[in-house]
Amino acid sequence: MSLDNLSHRAYLCTTDSSEAFQDAAHLVGVLNGANLGVWSWNPYAGSVLWSEGTQKLFGFSAEHEIPAGTEYPQLVASEDRQRVRERFRMALTENACFTIRHRILWPDGSQRWLELHGQRQRNEADQPVLVGVVRDINEEIQQAQELQNSQERLSLALDSVELGTWDWHIPSDTLYASARASELQGVIEGPYHGPFKDFFACILPEDRHAMRETYRDLLAGHRRDYQAVYQAQLHDGTVRHLESTAKLYRDDQGAPLRMAGIVMDITERVLREQQAAASEAKFATLFQGSPDAISLSRIRDGVFLEVNPSFTRTFGWPASEIVGLDAPQIGFWQDDEQRQVLYRQLARDQHLENVEAQFRTRDGAHVTCVVSSRFIRIERRRCIITTFRDITTRQQAEAALRNSETKFAKAFHSSPDAITISELKTGRFIEVNEGFHRLTGYRQDEVIGRTAAELAVWPGEQRQQILDLLERDGRVCNWEMLAQDRYGVLKHIEVSVEIIELNNTKCILLTARDISQLKAAHAQIHHLAYHDPLTNLPNRTLLMDRLVQQIALYKRHNLRGALLFLDLDHFKHINDSLGHPVGDAVLKMVTARLEASTRLEDTVARLGGDEFVILLTGLSGKRTEITRHVREVAEKLRKLLAEPMVCEGNRLQVTPSIGIALIPDHGDTPADLLKRADIALYRAKDAGRNAIQLFQSTMQEVASTRLQLESELRLALLNEEFELFLQPQVDARSDTIIGAEALLRWQHPQHGLRSPAHFIDVLEDSGLIIEVGDWVIGEVCRMTASLLASGLVQADSFSLCINISPRQFRQNDFVERILAALEESALPVRMIKLEITEGIVIENLDDTIAKMHHLRTHGVSFAMDDFGTGYSSLTYLKRLPVDLLKIDQSFVRDALEDGNDAEIIRAIVSMAKSLGLEVIAEGVEQKGQLDLLQLQDCHLYQGYLFSHPLPFAQFCELLRMQSEAQK
8 A cells, every 4th residue: 555545544652651652661661761762653554553652743632632643754854754754655565675865843832853753563453553763863963964054164163264184194104185275275276185295395405404303303392283374385486485283192001193274375475474575765754754743663562672763752852761671670661550551452453543642741741643653673673663743733632622722713813734614514614714715716705605526625525425434433534535726736634523512503614734745755765675675676566566567568479688797896995985975876887887878678677785786578489589688788887897987086997797697587476587697696706896797507517516516514513514724824034833823624524624715715715614613712722722732832922813704703792702712721912913905994994993902902913914915004004903914825835036036035024023013924834944044134934944733632632742751
């Protein structure tokens, strides 16, 4: 019998469960207690039996039973009813268990979810009977729906902030990443599931190393969570800055099991930070020139770091009196509680916008200002920049308007701002002040009774916009709009608007301030963000932007371009000798010549200092033709710039060195092109300057080799591969060692012992000479102290010489470094002698003399190394506190054959004696050279004739042998 036919038969509903389930009363009672219902349906008898628990599940009770004749589908929600009928029909033909989930309608009209478990059986008459259990799954359904909603919200949240997720199973080295994470890494489209290393293969090597270090720290327990910022290079060559945050999970044994985290794109943030750093000078210009008072304070303790001139004019404190103090120390705020409240608001909202606050001036006067604050980063320190706009006058005017007509009129007409009162409904002007006349050119008698629309002072729909703002907010504060004077000239103004009532008529009180100059300043700041302030040429930021555009254009249209990297030879000498104003004038003349010699479609940019870049665009033809053309342009520029120029009465000639990179032959990213043009420029300088070099791949190899050497030198310092050799200094009269010169050697792991000639230039250029120099000073002090303690030398008859590099000597704390090393070793100061060259002397004579005198007062002595090879020794020698002159070995080497060299030696010795200085000769290798020196009354020497430079242990042995021989 079909279910459709059975539905027309009356169901039998009985409430006597003891009669319906006589054989299973105990089981039914247990099921009822478990909130489960039992049902049975005999399709042939047309009867349905419900247990008490079943009736409860359907919302009925013993007092209110399921009505007799009620069909099961009638209790099912309409949207599930047909599906339930179909499932019952199938159950009658099958012998398997079945489950149906459906919604029901309770008597009160609400819906709930039930789950029906049943099976077809046969009764004593061998008729099919469906029996089963019903349970309430409403809570399960709701929990599942809530879980689904939660997952959808999580997915929506991640998508809204553009975050990617990843999960790394560490034992199998398998990583799963969401589609967003794959997109950020530039791996594949869609989710990623594969090896960990493949997912992170696009990361730049230096960042990959840093990420490994962070992971090791995480494993070692040095950090709780994993966080790394790195750069990923995509397939198209672009670099994306990413930030990944993750948490490490371990297994029961504490071994790392998996890491799960998120990744986000921070490229825009990084670029903004770079742009912010590049525009620091422009910020300083705005800071100093702003008409509003501005202060810069440290977020950590509120100490003022800088204030601008307007701050001094407004509050009375000059920068010299306020920098280094905080606001409470000088009593700046009238109400310290207000300061704390506003600081908490700033910390919460990350900014303050036009908040009124009260302050005290240096003289104790009270000032009310509109304050705006922002967090900014200055030299990697988080600071607060605050702008103060003095509104004391405006507040006084507003108070006068409220208190009395006389005070109102006085404040109204004396205000420097334009103030108008107009009817709210009609817009007719009731009163305007003199400031309005200065702003618009309209006199009071020309305005009263007329509307702003008639005069066209607020063009367009601006008045209606003001009315809309008033209706919404009740007032308008510092809203920018355009004003038009009687001559049609547009001006940028800032208005504040209030609704007031005069003679029972609602009016608008509008205060306007001309901010045209401030807007122009903002425009200038924007211009300065992309242009060099001295030459007005595009700066690095704008150049990089144009390079990106040109590279994309060339790829589409199969064109070429060229990048000319230009540097002025010895430009530093102009600044040092004639001053920076002359140097700036030279740069402007160079700019004028470059702009006059290039096409309008080309770009001339200044990167900084004396570095210029010329971008030649839209070149077509074969590469050989383009190369020839670019060389011709470069040669033209070289000759043009080399022409003499006159600056402030000085006739100067500045030559350029030029490096060339072709686009896209030598790179398809701005960074690669600039780097390779710079490499070519470096080679042009190596070739003698005033030269042109086209980038070649071999240049990259040379640059890489030098970079490799610099990297090895850094490791050499960390791995203690440097060693000091000592070359004895001897008094020929007694053949006694009176000192030694410390000479640096590098014990290379693969190439063995290397002299400074192989690496000293790289140490100087890279700045490593500072750290290595500190190590040399400390090591020499240790060696000297060891020699003194062992009794091999005496403090009054032995000294060790240390060679000081120019870069090392120029450090501001050079004197303090030397004195600290001597104090740490507890060494007699007179046993250390510092060797300086003429290059150190002539670079900054006054600074050199000051540092030498400072050290001299503590007992440190000086030797002038390589004396006689320069041109300025005699000029400066009498001013320098030098104790010893070292005759350069180039004079000693040829003294026996060249009479001029012998005469130079005689002159140096004679001059040293007249100045009361000692003299020692370097590079003495032959007995005849020593005899000649002694004839000239020079008895101190060093060189291979007596000994090669020796390791410390061998030098000690040499001293022992000398001591024993003298006994």
